[in-house]
Amino acid sequence: MNDVHLIVPFPYAKSVHDRRHGPRGYAEPARYKPWLRDEYQFRCVYCLCRERWCPDGEDSFSVEHFRPQSVSPNESCDYDNLMYTCCRCNAAKRDLTGLLNPAEIPLADHVEILEDGTIRGLTEDGWHLIRVCQLDRPNLTEFRRGIFDILRGLELLGEIARGNLLRRYFGFPSNLPHLAALRPPGGNSRPDGIRNSFYERRSRGDLLDVY
Numbered sequence: 351m352n353d354v355h356l357i358v359p360f361p362y363a364k365s366v367h368d369r370r371h372g373p374r375g376y377a378e379p380a381r382y383k384p385w386l387r388d389e390y391q392f393r394c395v396y397c398l399c400r401e402r403w404c405p406d407g408e409d410s411f412s413v414e415h416f417r418p419q420s421v422s423p424n425e426s427c428d429y430d431n432l433m434y435t436c437c438r439c440n441a442a443k444r445d446l447t448g449l450l451n452p453a454e455i456p457l458a459d460h461v462e463i464l465e466d467g468t469i470r471g472l473t474e475d476g477w478h479l480i481r482v483c484q485l486d487r488p489n490l491t492e493f494r495r496g497i498f499d500i501l502r503g504l505e506l507l508g509e510i511a512r513g514n515l516l517r518r519y520f521g522f523p524s525n526l527p528h529l530a531a532l533r534p535p536g537g538n539s540r541p542d543g544i545r546n547s548f549y550e551r552r553s554r555g556d557l558l559d560v561y
């Protein structure tokens with residue numbers, strides 16, 4: 351796939367996020383990270399920045415507790431309470447509660463990113479999310495504008511150069527997690543998700559180069 355038009359760089363979900371994976375029983379939240387990377391397509395739930403856009407890739411991302419450990423310690427290793435976020439958003443959210451939950455509400459109904467890089471809330475809850483995670487800070491707005499500029503610029507390139515750059519900036523990470531090899535101590539309540547994990551899809555040859 352080499353069509354720039356098909357790439358939506360900042361797609362807030364139009365539907366509720368149904369969990370695809372269900373690992374159980376790890377004692378450390380960080381052990382869930384490979385599952386969350388796949389679950390959330392290697393990008394931050396809140397700002398939608400991708401691993402590919404960070405020099406250190408997944409090291410710039412962390413496991414976020416939607417209901418914070420300080421509020422709900424018994425959920426600190428409950429997969430369904432965990433999200434995948436960049437370290438910046440995770441730090442900004444801190445121990446706050448009451449944010450929009452992508453598992454219950456389509457974020458696209460509340461937040462929108464425009465092609466000039468700006469972000470706006472469509473509801474008061476959307477603006478609250480923007481304020482908490484500082485999603486309208488100038489550095490991030492300028493970064494998003496640059497991503498849109500890159501996409502526009504790619505259309506002017508020849509096919510080979512365009513394909514190479516598309517894969518570099520809009521491809522999947524090279525280190526897709528091999529979830530089938532993991533053995534969560536408490537099992538996996540959604541084993542069917544592994545078949546559609548990105549690693550398995552790449553192995554079968556039915557994963558697009560870019561997204």
Ligand SMILES: [Zn+2]
Binds near residue numbers: 395396397437438440
């Ligand atoms: Zn983020």
